[in-house]
Amino acid sequence: MKFYVCIKQVPDVDAPIQIKNGDLMQDTDRMVLNAYDASAVEEALVLTEEHGGEVEVVLVGPDKAKETIRKALAMGADKATHITTEDDVDYDSAVYANILATFFKDKEYDVISCGKQSQDTDAGLAGGMIAQHLDLPYATNAVGLSIEDDNLIAKRQGDSGQEIIELPQPCLVTCSNDMNEPRIPSLKGIMQSKRKPMETTALSDMNLDESALSAKTKVTGYMEKPEREPGQKFEGEPDELAQKVANLLDEEENVI
Amino acid sequence: MSTDVLQKATGLNFELSEEQQLIRDSIRDFVERHVKPGVKERDTSKEFPHDLVKKLAEQGFMGMVHPEKYGGGGVGHVSFCLAIEEIARWDASLALTVASHTSLASGHIALAANKSQKEKYLTPLAKGEKLGAWCLTEPGSGSDASGMKTTAIKKDDKYILNGTKIFITQGSVGDTFVVLAKTDPDKGTKGISAFIIEGDWDGVESGKKMEKLGMNSSDTTEVIFEDVEVPEENLLGELGRGFVDTMKVLDGGRIGIGALSVGIARGALEESLKYSGERKQFGSPIGDFQAIETKISNIATEVDAARMLVHRAAWLKDQDKPFTKEVSMAKLFASELAVRAADEAVQIHGGYGYIKEYHVERFMRDAKLMTIGEGTSEVQRMIIGRELKKEFWG
Numbered sequence A: 001m002k003f004y005v006c007i008k009q010v011p012d013v014d015a016p017i018q019i020k021n022g023d024l025m026q027d028t029d030r031m032v033l034n035a036y037d038a039s040a041v042e043e044a045l046v047l048t049e050e051h052g053g054e055v056e057v058v059l060v061g062p063d064k065a066k067e068t069i070r071k072a073l074a075m076g077a078d079k080a081t082h083i084t085t086e087d088d089v090d091y092d093s094a095v096y097a098n099i100l101a102t103f104f105k106d107k108e109y110d111v112i113s114c115g116k117q118s119q120d121t122d123a124g125l126a127g128g129m130i131a132q133h134l135d136l137p138y139a140t141n142a143v144g145l146s147i148e149d150d151n152l153i154a155k156r157q158g159d160s161g162q163e164i165i166e167l168p169q170p171c172l173v174t175c176s177n178d179m180n181e182p183r184i185p186s187l188k189g190i191m192q193s194k195r196k197p198m199e200t201t202a203l204s205d206m207n208l209d210e211s212a213l214s215a216k217t218k219v220t221g222y223m224e225k226p227e228r229e230p231g232q233k234f235e236g237e238p239d240e241l242a243q244k245v246a247n248l249l250d251e252e253e254n255v256i
Numbered sequence B: 001m002s003t004d005v006l007q008k009a010t011g012l013n014f015e016l017s018e019e020q021q022l023i024r025d026s027i028r029d030f031v032e033r034h035v036k037p038g039v040k041e042r043d044t045s046k047e048f049p050h051d052l053v054k055k056l057a058e059q060g061f062m063g064m065v066h067p068e069k070y071g072g073g074g075v076g077h078v079s080f081c082l083a084i085e086e087i088a089r090w091d092a093s094l095a096l097t098v099a100s101h102t103s104l105a106s107g108h109i110a111l112a113a114n115k116s117q118k119e120k121y122l123t124p125l126a127k128g129e130k131l132g133a134w135c136l137t138e139p140g141s142g143s144d145a146s147g148m149k150t151t152a153i154k155k156d157d158k159y160i161l162n163g164t165k166i167f168i169t170q171g172s173v174g175d176t177f178v179v180l181a182k183t184d185p186d187k188g189t190k191g192i193s194a195f196i197i198e199g200d201w202d203g204v205e206s207g208k209k210m211e212k213l214g215m216n217s218s219d220t221t222e223v224i225f226e227d228v229e230v231p232e233e234n235l236l237g238e239l240g241r242g243f244v245d246t247m248k249v250l251d252g253g254r255i256g257i258g259a260l261s262v263g264i265a266r267g268a269l270e271e272s273l274k275y276s277g278e279r280k281q282f283g284s285p286i287g288d289f290q291a292i293e294t295k296i297s298n299i300a301t302e303v304d305a306a307r308m309l310v311h312r313a314a315w316l317k318d319q320d321k322p323f324t325k326e327v328s329m330a331k332l333f334a335s336e337l338a339v340r341a342a343d344e345a346v347q348i349h350g351g352y353g354y355i356k357e358y359h360v361e362r363f364m365r366d367a368k369l370m371t372i373g374e375g376t377s378e379v380q381r382m383i384i385g386r387e388l389k390k391e392f393w394g
Helices: A035-051 A063-075 A093-104 A126-134 A187-193 A238-252 B018-035 B039-045 B050-058 B077-090 B092-112 B115-126 B185-191 B242-278 B290-318 B324-354 B360-370 B377-393
Strands: A002-007 A009-011 A018-020 A023-025 A031-033 A054-061 A079-084 A111-115 A138-148 A151-157 A162-168 A171-175 A198-202 B132-135 B151-155 B158-169 B176-182 B192-198 B204-209 B220-231
Touching: A002 A035, A002 A063, A002 A126, A009 A063, A031 A035, A031 A063, A035 A054, A035 A063, A035 A111, A035 A138, A035 A171, A054 A063, A054 A093, A063 A079, A063 A187, A063 A198, A063 B018, A079 A093, A093 A126, A111 A126, A126 A138, A126 A171, A138 A162, A151 A171, A162 A171, A187 B018, B018 B050, B018 B077, B039 B092, B039 B360, B050 B092, B077 B092, B077 B242, B077 B290, B092 B115, B092 B132, B092 B158, B092 B176, B092 B192, B092 B242, B092 B360, B115 B176, B132 B158, B158 B176, B158 B192, B176 B242, B185 B192, B192 B220, B192 B242, B242 B290, B242 B324, B242 B360, B290 B324, B324 B360, B324 B377
Parallel strands: A002 A054, A002 A111, A054 A079, A079 A198, A111 A171, A138 A171, B132 B176
Antiparallel strands: A009 A031, A018 A023, A138 A151, A151 A162, B151 B158, B151 B176, B158 B220, B176 B192, B204 B220
């Protein structure tokens, strides 16, 4: 089976976030593979190890994002396509979906998968949009995948139980990070990743028209979370304190 | 020489290659997931972490620098340093296991063995299927190997080996021993040779586990050899060249000790940064007091300096250039920093630094080995002095 996994390079969520004059300051040295996509890669590897086939990762991003592709290859993906963009683009989910859908138009595959969202924007839109463009059956937020008689079985987690969805292939699924624990690349995997095929396509050569590359939404600014107002402090003897708190809850907050 | 350190750019370049970054990030993820949890418990129980060593072997981290055709990773020593630093950041004992296994016993075999010895012994060591122990030090001799008492006397087509080795890392868990012994006791250091000995041979006995100040889950024992019959083909390197090879092995080993020291110092720094941001006294985080800020800034500066010294030594080795002086400088500076940084970290943590609930008291105990093992600081200064005099006095 042929698995395509869409991956994205995102800022490391462990890095401290700084906002200056409404702009998000990013440390470009701390960019990582989106954790949800890592789960999608892991699951594709597990399924192809079990059923045979190949895993190809696709990434839309600047030159620097190649290191993230290397990581997916080091984990075990067989090949990669890098659709290169300029360094500073403010694409929204719709643009990414246009690019990826165009890429997939003439490709053959059984499953396209991606993370249910990316850690930088948490939008969670691209997967559904790609499926829409390609008219594919799709399921979101899967916590488990399996293959039965040419169908992809996606497990989704609800509050009180699980939902099992059967998707005829080809199909698209977005993956939760609760799905698995992505493998850590071994040294052998890292060394082999150098020798794996990585195709680079410039976005400008894909003949997308301007409207397809124009963001439909725009982030106008970033704001820091307002600091929480400090709570009230009471001092005194226990029975006095209890009385004060009881009064407060009763009279001012109307809780009691 | 490995390809990952060969930079296309000429001149100085401080950037890690993509491969080196990937190696560092992978081992960092591994350490976060498998090594950091349970590190305090391992320090207390003092048990050798066989499960962790097995996992490290599966990831390919037990023989990184050895050739791929002998089961190794085929990467350079800069990558090795990155890995050792990441492990030592949380667990210096485990880093010591990996560093000594890779550089000493395996390192000596990689340096001096013939092809069939490498196939038989290096391959399982580099894959981490077997553990190596390097037996140089004796109760009466360390860096001055000429005082060695262990002998290997030729008898027909065998050598009969007798002697006691001390402070042997992997002494009880090791499978493959590289042992230095006098084959010609009258010739001083020129009468020393090396042998590969299998742990289950008759006459090989591990003594009791040594109770140490730190490095608790690393295995350190005496090893006693009594009338061990060593087949001739297990002579490692040339007869009488054991001392020369030993010096080279020690040079290589000091890269690992340097990287390990940087890891401990970085741990001390990061824990101090974290704690000094959280701990409030007199109405502000203690990290805002200049006295604490100065300590932290000094350590941070020295950690960078130490890492650069260590990476330079590793880089020189990968380029097949002389690095004896440089690696002694790196080991000296980094190890003394590890002790200093851990001491400052305990000081910054105050009373909490002195109790085992926090990591820094362990750093302090572990760090002290760094200025002692694989040549004390005093021996490093002797080596640096000797090399300087060679350069300037001829």
